[in-house]
Amino acid sequence: MMSILRSIALWLEDRLQITKLYAATAGHHVPANTNSWFYVFGSGTLVCLVLQILTGICLAFVYVPAADHSWTTIQYLNNEQYLGSFLRALHYWASNFMVGIMTLHVIQVFLFGAYKYPRELTWISGCFLLFCTLGMAFTGQVLRFDQDAYWGLGIGASIMGRVPVMGGQLVRFMLAGPIIGGGTLTRFFSLHVFIIPGAILALVGLHLRLVLTKGINEYPKPGHPVVKATYDEEYEALIHKDGVPFAPNVIGKDLIFGASVILGILICALVLGPKGPTGPPDPTLIVTAPKPDYYFLPVFAGLARNSFTRCSAARGERLGAGPRCSEGQNRERICHAPIRRSGWASGRLLGQRRDV
Amino acid sequence: MAAERPCNGCAAVANAKSSRRSWLFKAGIALNAVAGALFAVPVLGFVLSGLFGKNPYRTWIGLGGVNDFPENNTRLATFRNPFVNAWDGATGDIPCWVRRLEGDKFQVFAINCTHLGCPVRWFQESHLFMCPCHGGVFYQDGTRASGPPPRGLFEYKYKVESGQLMINGGHLPNLSDPA
Numbered sequence: 001m002m003s004i005l006r007s008i009a010l011w012l013e014d015r016l017q018i019t020k021l022y023a024a025t026a027g028h029h030v031p032a033n034t035n036s037w038f039y040v041f042g043s044g045t046l047v048c049l050v051l052q053i054l055t056g057i058c059l060a061f062v063y064v065p066a067a068d069h070s071w072t073t074i075q076y077l078n079n080e081q082y083l084g085s086f087l088r089a090l091h092y093w094a095s096n097f098m099v100g101i102m103t104l105h106v107i108q109v110f111l112f113g114a115y116k117y118p119r120e121l122t123w124i125s126g127c128f129l130l131f132c133t134l135g136m137a138f139t140g141q142v143l144r145f146d147q148d149a150y151w152g153l154g155i156g157a158s159i160m161g162r163v164p165v166m167g168g169q170l171v172r173f174m175l176a177g178p179i180i181g182g183g184t185l186t187r188f189f190s191l192h193v194f195i196i197p198g199a200i201l202a203l204v205g206l207h208l209r210l211v212l213t214k215g216i217n218e219y220p221k222p223g224h225p226v227v228k229a230t231y232d233e234e235y236e237a238l239i240h241k242d243g244v245p246f247a248p249n250v251i252g253k254d255l256i257f258g259a260s261v262i263l264g265i266l267i268c269a270l271v272l273g274p275k276g277p278t279g280p281p282d283p284t285l286i287v288t289a290p291k292p293d294y295y296f297l298p299v300f301a302g303l304a305r306n307s308f309t310r311c312s313a314a315r316g317e318r319l320g321a322g323p324r325c326s327e328g329q330n331r332e333r334i335c336h337a338p339i340r341r342s343g344w345a346s347g348r349l350l351g352q353r354r355d356v
Numbered sequence: 357m358a359a360e361r362p363c364n365g366c367a368a369v370a371n372a373k374s375s376r377r378s379w380l381f382k383a384g385i386a387l388n389a390v391a392g393a394l395f396a397v398p399v400l401g402f403v404l405s406g407l408f409g410k411n412p413y414r415t416w417i418g419l420g421g422v423n424d425f426p427e428n429n430t431r432l433a434t435f436r437n438p439f440v441n442a443w444d445g446a447t448g449d450i451p452c453w454v455r456r457l458e459g460d461k462f463q464v465f466a467i468n469c470t471h472l473g474c475p476v477r478w479f480q481e482s483h484l485f486m487c488p489c490h491g492g493v494f495y496q497d498g499t500r501a502s503g504p505p506p507r508g509l510f511e512y513k514y515k516v517e518s519g520q521l522m523i524n525g526g527h528l529p530n531l532s533d534p535a
Contacts, residue, residue: 067445067447068443068445069443151474151475151489154472154473154474154528155474155489158472159472161530161531162530163532166407167530167532168411168533169406169407169408169409170532171528171530171532171533172407173404173406173407175528177406177441178411178413178439178527178528179439179440179444179448179450179527180447180528181440181447181448182443182444182445182447183441281446282446282447283446283449283450283451283467284449286451286467286475286477287477288475288488290474290488300489303472304491304503
């Protein structure tokens with residue numbers, strides 16, 4: 001029996017050359033001092049990506065990207081589809097973990113100076129991966145197609161509308177029509193399911209290729225800056241003298257972290273469940289206080305600061321808490337910071353959320 | 357040895373083959389560039405079709421009888437956007453604020469805050485429109501009172517025909533393309 005299996009393995013090996021592939025990828029040598037818990041966040045993000053692909057495919061079995069049905073199909077997923085609610089929760093929590101762990105990865109890479117020569121392109125491709133992941137997060141919350149998604153699209157369209165000259169066209173392009181509707185949803189569905197994931201897979205390929213060609217940065221030492229003229233030789237010598245194969249020597253911590261991430265996502269999904277949907281995407285239900293998912297909250301809050309809003313001086317004084325105006329350099333009346341008290345008060349007044 | 361035997365004309369044949377291959381390679385690249393460009397025209401045209409031209413989505417829309425709106429009052433009205441697809445569902449139902457001053461004098465405001473498009477709400481007690489997102493406030497005549505909005509509320513053009521209030525709209529109002 002063993003000899004049959006062995007001959008099958010050798011036959012496959014002769015054709016697929018797995019051992020060579022393994023030696024060039026998982027078995028490549030890395031500096032021994034990279035065997036540290038600081039180096040696990042990249043593979044943790046990759047684990048999240050795999051979970052997102054798997055759970056996303058499952059959700060796509062049921063979800064209908066049509067403005068008049070998507071909210072209903074999410075209700076169906078939540079209440080009737082076997083394990084539908086749990087799969088939605090897994091997809092949501094894996095996205096949260098992915099953004100969170102990716103942020104840790106970026107911070108670690110930045111603090112360790114791993115963006116420096118010769119790994120600039122690794123850093124740049126990673127930055128594009130971060131933008132793509134945030135793009136997935138935004139388009140994902142649009143696919144929930146509830147009140148928050150509807151008004152979130154309105155906010156996106158309003159931002160587009162501020163672009164000079166092309167603003168109106170960009171709004172119609174983004175919405176795929178005159179208003180937020182079925183065309184808008186299918187556009188964001190394509191982005192979420194085809195376009196951005198395709199870009200992510202290509203960028204992950206490039207990112208990992210660069211990890212293999214340019215290596216992983218050694219644990220930084222104070223007083224040892226990266227000197228372009230000598231770095232390649234030093235790194236080569238370090239790998240030669242003190243290099244260990246990534247698998248099985250270093251991969252252990254990544255495996256443990258990856259498994260912890262999966263378990264963490266499972267626990268969060270089980271205990272905290274999926275997010276939303278809030279009320280149906282009916283713009284006539286105006287008693288709502290739109291709010292994005294947490295990763296966009298700082299941007300959403302920051303947008304309140306519109307400190308160079310033009311205003312008319314006379315109007316500024318009519319309300320007790322009206323804006324203070326003064327002469328700008330271009331001799332237009334310019335509002336300094338909008339009055340926070342009234343803004344804060346009305347925000348508080350309207351902020352009590354009433355999901356329908 | 358066969359390799360050492362002189363080969364009359366071998367180099368010339370090889371050169372001819374090489375130049376033919378190089379021509380085929382160049383011709384292949386050129387043909388693919390042409391084919392790729394011809395393929396890209398309809399694909400890009402399809403994707404970018406909404407990006408050019410003026411806003412074609414504007415028409416007169418009925419909001420109901422004039423008497424549905426009491427004088428000196430501001431009320432929420434809704435209309436079905438005429439430019440909808442069959443699969444748009446409730447997203448095609450658009451709200452707006454109708455303020456009737458007296459007789460046939462009206463002001464019809466878009467629901468969208470001029471800051472970032474969130475739905476403004478009318479507060480009868482204070483005679484103010486307020487936005488839940490970033491605290492934009494507008495007076496009853498739609499002018500900006502405070503907060504980050506850069507201008508007053510978007511106001512639809514209106515007319516009264518045979519006792520019916522009509523507004524000119526059909527698209528999501530924004531700073532580049534107001535109501």
